[in-house]
Amino acid sequence: MSAARLKIALVGNPNSGKSSVFNHLTGLNQKIGNFPGVTVEKRSGLSLLPNGTNAEIIDLPGIYSLYPRSLDERIVTEILLDHASPLCPDLVVVIADATNLKRSLLLLTQITDLGLPTVLALNMMDLVARAGISYDLHMLSNELGIPVIPINARKGSGIEELKNAISKPVEVSSKSVFNIYPDLKLAVQSVRERFQLDNDYEAYQFLQQPGSLKFLNDEGRTFLDNVGNTYDFFPGKFQGAEAIHRYTFIQTLLDRVTLKAADLPWKKHTSALDKVLTHKVWGYAIFFAVLFVIFQSIFAWAAVPMDLIDKAFAGISYYFGQILPDSMLTRLLTEGIIPGIGGIIIFVPQIAILFAFIALLEESGYMARVVFLMDKIMRKFGLNGKSIVPLMSGVACAIPAIMATRTIDNWKERMITIFVTPLMSCSARLPVFTILVALVVPDKFVLGIFSLQGLALMGLYLLGFVAAMLTALVMKYLVRVNERSFLLMELPAYRWPKWSNIGYTIVEKTKTFVLEAGKVILAISIVLWVLASYGPGEKFENAREHVLIESANLRLTEEGLENRVAAYKLEHSYAGIIGKGIEPVIRPLGFDWKIGIALITSFAAREVFVGTMATIYSIGSDDDQTIKDRMREEVNPDTGEPRFTPATAFSLLVFYTFAMQCMSTLAIVYRETKGWKWPLLQLAYMSALAYISSFAVFQLLS
Amino acid sequence: MKPGEIAIISGFSDEILSVKLLEMGCLPGAPVRFNFTAPLGDPICISVLGYELSLRLEEAATISILN
Numbered sequence: 001m002s003a004a005r006l007k008i009a010l011v012g013n014p015n016s017g018k019s020s021v022f023n024h025l026t027g028l029n030q031k032i033g034n035f036p037g038v039t040v041e042k043r044s045g046l047s048l049l050p051n052g053t054n055a056e057i058i059d060l061p062g063i064y065s066l067y068p069r070s071l072d073e074r075i076v077t078e079i080l081l082d083h084a085s086p087l088c089p090d091l092v093v094v095i096a097d098a099t100n101l102k103r104s105l106l107l108l109t110q111i112t113d114l115g116l117p118t119v120l121a122l123n124m125m126d127l128v129a130r131a132g133i134s135y136d137l138h139m140l141s142n143e144l145g146i147p148v149i150p151i152n153a154r155k156g157s158g159i160e161e162l163k164n165a166i167s168k169p170v171e172v173s174s175k176s177v178f179n180i181y182p183d184l185k186l187a188v189q190s191v192r193e194r195f196q197l198d199n200d201y202e203a204y205q206f207l208q209q210p211g212s213l214k215f216l217n218d219e220g221r222t223f224l225d226n227v228g229n230t231y232d233f234f235p236g237k238f239q240g241a242e243a244i245h246r247y248t249f250i251q252t253l254l255d256r257v258t259l260k261a262a263d264l265p266w267k268k269h270t271s272a273l274d275k276v277l278t279h280k281v282w283g284y285a286i287f288f289a290v291l292f293v294i295f296q297s298i299f300a301w302a303a304v305p306m307d308l309i310d311k312a313f314a315g316i317s318y319y320f321g322q323i324l325p326d327s328m329l330t331r332l333l334t335e336g337i338i339p340g341i342g343g344i345i346i347f348v349p350q351i352a353i354l355f356a357f358i359a360l361l362e363e364s365g366y367m368a369r370v371v372f373l374m375d376k377i378m379r380k381f382g383l384n385g386k387s388i389v390p391l392m393s394g395v396a397c398a399i400p401a402i403m404a405t406r407t408i409d410n411w412k413e414r415m416i417t418i419f420v421t422p423l424m425s426c427s428a429r430l431p432v433f434t435i436l437v438a439l440v441v442p443d444k445f446v447l448g449i450f451s452l453q454g455l456a457l458m459g460l461y462l463l464g465f466v467a468a469m470l471t472a473l474v475m476k477y478l479v480r481v482n483e484r485s486f487l488l489m490e491l492p493a494y495r496w497p498k499w500s501n502i503g504y505t506i507v508e509k510t511k512t513f514v515l516e517a518g519k520v521i522l523a524i525s526i527v528l529w530v531l532a533s534y535g536p537g538e539k540f541e542n543a544r545e546h547v548l549i550e551s552a553n554l555r556l557t558e559e560g561l562e563n564r565v566a567a568y569k570l571e572h573s574y575a576g577i578i579g580k581g582i583e584p585v586i587r588p589l590g591f592d593w594k595i596g597i598a599l600i601t602s603f604a605a606r607e608v609f610v611g612t613m614a615t616i617y618s619i620g621s622d623d624d625q626t627i628k629d630r631m632r633e634e635v636n637p638d639t640g641e642p643r644f645t646p647a648t649a650f651s652l653l654v655f656y657t658f659a660m661q662c663m664s665t666l667a668i669v670y671r672e673t674k675g676w677k678w679p680l681l682q683l684a685y686m687s688a689l690a691y692i693s694s695f696a697v698f699q700l701l702s
Numbered sequence: 703m704k705p706g707e708i709a710i711i712s713g714f715s716d717e718i719l720s721v722k723l724l725e726m727g728c729l730p731g732a733p734v735r736f737n738f739t740a741p742l743g744d745p746i747c748i749s750v751l752g753y754e755l756s757l758r759l760e761e762a763a764t765i766s767i768l769n
Contacts, residue, residue, distance in 0.1 A: 065725040100753050103727045236721070243724035262752070271737065280741030372756045376742040385745070487745050488722055488761060491754040 006055040007087070008047075008166055011076060011111060012095035013104055014062030015365075015492040017123040020153035021095050022059040023504050025163070030508070049167035050160075058087060064103070066110045066205065067239055069486070072406040074212045080114060081205055082215045091117045091170055093162070098122040098150070099131065099493075105250045106243065108144070109177040115199035117170040118146045121162050125150040134259045143253055145173035154498055177249050178242055180204050187231035194223055208235055273494050277369050287370060294357045295458045298430070300451065302349040306434070309349075310627060313342030332529060340525025343431075343611030344518040351427050351513055352506050354396045359505040361392075363497035368489060375487055381469050382476025383420075384413040385487055391417070391468065394424030395461065397513070398665045402672055410485040416475045418672060419682055420468035422665050425461045425657060428607040432656050433460055435610055435628055440649040464657050467689070520664075524601050525611050528575065532597075532616060535573035543569045570594075570616065589655065589691070590648040590698035592636070602661045609656070647701035651694045659690035703736045709767035710734070711750075716764035727751035728765060 012018045022030070026045030043059040060076045068074040079087050092111055096104030101122070112118050122128075122137070141148040147165045151158030180188050180200050184207075191203040210216060210224045228234055276282050317334040324330040361367045367389060375385025386408050394401035401421045408414040425433070434457070441456045539546060547564045570576050571593075578600060579593030586596055598612040610627060617630035634643040660666070660683045669679040703709060711732050714720035728734065728750050735749040745758045 067721065067725070069722060100751065102751055103753070106725060106727075236718075239721040240717075240724050243721065244729065247724075247727075247729050274738065274747070278738065278740060278747075283741055368756070372740050372745060372747065375758070376740060376744045484718070486719070486722065486761065487756060487758045488726060489756050490726075491747055491756050493754075 006049075006053065006091065006166075007058065007089045008055050008091045008093055009058045009060055009079065009087075009089035010093050010095060011060050011080075011107070012062060013064055013097060013100075013107065013490075015490060016062065016095045016097040016104065017153040018059060018062060018095045020498055020501055021093075021121065021123070021151070021159070021162075022057060023501060024153060024156050024159045025057050028504075028507070030504075047163070049163055051167040053167070055166065058089065063107065065107055065243070066114075067209065068212055069488075070407050070409040077205070077209065077212050078214060080111070080116065081202060081213060085215065089116070091119065091166060093119045093121055093166060095121050095123055095153075098124050098128045098135075099133075101135070102247070102250055102254060105253070106246050109246050109249065110201075112144065112146060112173040113176055113178055113199075113201040114205070115172050115202065117172050119162070119165050119170060120144065120146055120148045121158070122148060122150045123153050125158070126152050126155070131262050132260060133262050136257045136259055140253070140257045143175070143257065145175045146170070176201070178245055181238070184231060184233060187227050187233060190227055191224065195220070207233060208237075208239065210235060274369070274491075277366070278373060283369075283373050287373060290361070290366075292458065294354070295461060296451070296454050297357075298350055298353050298457075300454065302353055303434075305349040306346050306431075309342065309346045313338060313345070316342075331533065332526070335533070336526050336529030337522070339614040340522045340529075340611055341518075343525065343607065343614060344514060344522065346610070347427060347431060347513065347607060348510055350430050351396065352510050354427055355506050355509040356502055358393060358396060359502040360497050363495075363501055365492040365494045368491050371489060372491060379485075381472040382413065382416050382479075383472050384408050384410060384417070384485060386489070387413065387417040390421050391424055391465075394421040394426060396509070397426050397428070398422045398424070398662065399668050400509075402665070402668050405672070410483055412479050412481040412483060413485055415479065415673065415678065416472050418669055419475060419678065420472045422660055422662070422682065422686065423464050423468040423471060423658065425464040426606075426662075428605060428662065429460075429656050431607055432609045433457055433653060435613075435631065436644070436649045436653050438628060439631060439644050440646045460653060460657055463654070467658060471685075520605050520608075524605070524608050528597075528601055528612055528616075531575035531578070532570055532573050535569065535576065537572070540569060540572040543572065575616070588698070589694040590645075590651045590702060592643065594634075594643075595648075595652065599655075599661075602656075603663065605664065606656060606661045645702070647698050650701055651698035654697045655690045655694040657690075658686055658693055660686035703767070705736055705738050708733055708735045711765055712768045713766045714764055715766060719761060719764050723761075723765065726755055727753075728755075734765070734767070 010018050010022055022043065022045070025047040029047075030043060030045030045057050046054045047057050049055055058079075060079065061072045063073045063076050066077050066080070068077050079085060079089070080092070082088055094104070094108045094111060096108065098104075108118070108120055120141075122135075128134070137148050137150060147170065149158055149162045149165050151162055153159075178201065184204070187207060188200050188203045191197065191206050192200070195203070195206060197203045197206070206213065206216075206224060207228060210221050216224070277286060317338045320338065321330065321334045324333070361370070370388055370392075371385040374388045378385050378387050387405070389407070390401040390404045392401075393404055398421050401424070402418050405414050405417045405421070408417060437453050437456050437460075441453050444452045446452055446455065534540070544565050547561065547568050551561070551564060571580075575597050576593060579596035582596045582600070583591075583593045586599065591599070594616055597616060598609045601608045601612045613631060614627045617627070617634065631644055632642065635641070636643045636645075666679045666683060669682060670676060673679070711728055711730050711734055713730055714723060732750060737747040737749055737754065739746045740756075743759070745756050746762055747754055747756050748762070749755070
């Protein structure tokens, strides 16, 4: 019986409160995945219904109509129309913003016309009441032929009633709003027979948008083309007429069910805030202040927990090093695995803070204003106002950011956004930045309040952003495609963010990071430890003898000798040999072979840098030192000065700002652009940019 | 139209865009209010169907209005 678990899809307009409903229904029992074959994020989870069964809830991207405007929206149409898909829902819950019932009902009537069992959840009923509006919900339910449940997703009221409604069998609405035009009856009939569909409107959708339905094979597509030709029909025809027809029906319906209309025809409450937030001076000033606060808080708030995590892992390593017998396995644990795990956990504070801010901006409705403010500027650079969301999320991680470009419907603008997003400094660069900035920028305050280190950090982020914009500008002229670009975006009413939604976002994103990126980092840490602990040939085997001969006339303490042996071993290990191999190439940038090892391992993922540094420098040093201390003590054997001089550190910072060092990003760009052309171009461009800029920085500073 | 003014939508001059505008609730006969423009004069914010919609000037230009 458990095989037939009820599948419920949540569908609704953007900003209708769908995520809140989803969180209420599933709690922490949710998982993030991708829809098969595409990278649109799929949120699903289990919900325990009052009848004791578990239902699978799938949160679908927000849409205004079944006719998709972007790739993101297309997935909804596809899932609702593909009966063979394992995701095809048994029941659809349409979440409607009751303060904008008319627009929400457009989508609802399309879905009921498809013949899918539907429940309508009217959200934000509190706001409706406050606006002085009231509806006869009983009549609405009767007229639509489906259950209608009033809810307030912010407070969680009505959720139990919604659960009750979905645990009962829901009948398909017997009312059909939009009837197929008589001329097309025969066409629809032949499509129904060919694809074995049991509903006219569903067949009509096949004719309307064969391009959206990726599950059709070539033969099916040709069939639809032929039917279209025979009956003088083409995809897109009558879509406007359909919308008008539906709105006419909805208006008549609303006239009947509205008991009391709004006192004021126009919303007033948001305009005062918008006067300030989209003001020509204050609007931008506030936007930059918001960005500034984000960066300062990442640096200020995350520093303490990160230090604690760093120290804790150093302590754990030391502890195991003491209690376990000295063996290869112990060293793998204390020098490879534990520092490796530490290198993952250390990001958690920063990622949590960053995602908290991004969720906050999205939830409050401010993000849409940022798009509105930036659209004209972004267009000058060949981007779209909507590019600002991927670019800002790129500060967290390029992977979800590149996935977020699916909301941009213009191909050229989307490609440019994908191309430049990895230049935005992601959170994986943050640990590299943090550690190097802390190493060379004094811990002082300017004007009493601005941390100099925080300012340096913000400078690095700005550098990445400027590079992204200039690259976009160049690409605007290089990529020649003429396709129309649209904005058309709702400016949602400002509202207080719902803290639990932000909490869910933080938990989700951090969990995904720790599990997904963590696997790579841990694996690389172990491989690296092996490469650094073993080496070919006689020099590695007999390191101690070689050191004894070399330093015969030095009066070394036992500890000094041990350190020299360890350093000698590292130099002649596999990792040392690889690092030395690339040293000639990176020497002009101010890097030695140890940094070279870190650069190579960083290609898998940048954050591995810190772990690599930890592994390389932990070999042969005290277990309880932190990574920063070890790096500070590292000496350049040529000059006798510290290895990390300002010139080297800044060169390295610039290198990490520009270089494409992330296999996962390349993989996601490959998937999103469906080919190797874009990811390879991106890799070549960013590597060249990083090398040249680093070279310039090092030569100028040293 | 100037910010703050209200007009009635009479039709559209662009076939493809009109479907999107219709779906977003810009219906012929519906009142529309021009709220404000973005700082650089583009895009603009209008109220229609009781909510706020932002669109570019060139998109807004395809909406014909009655005064």
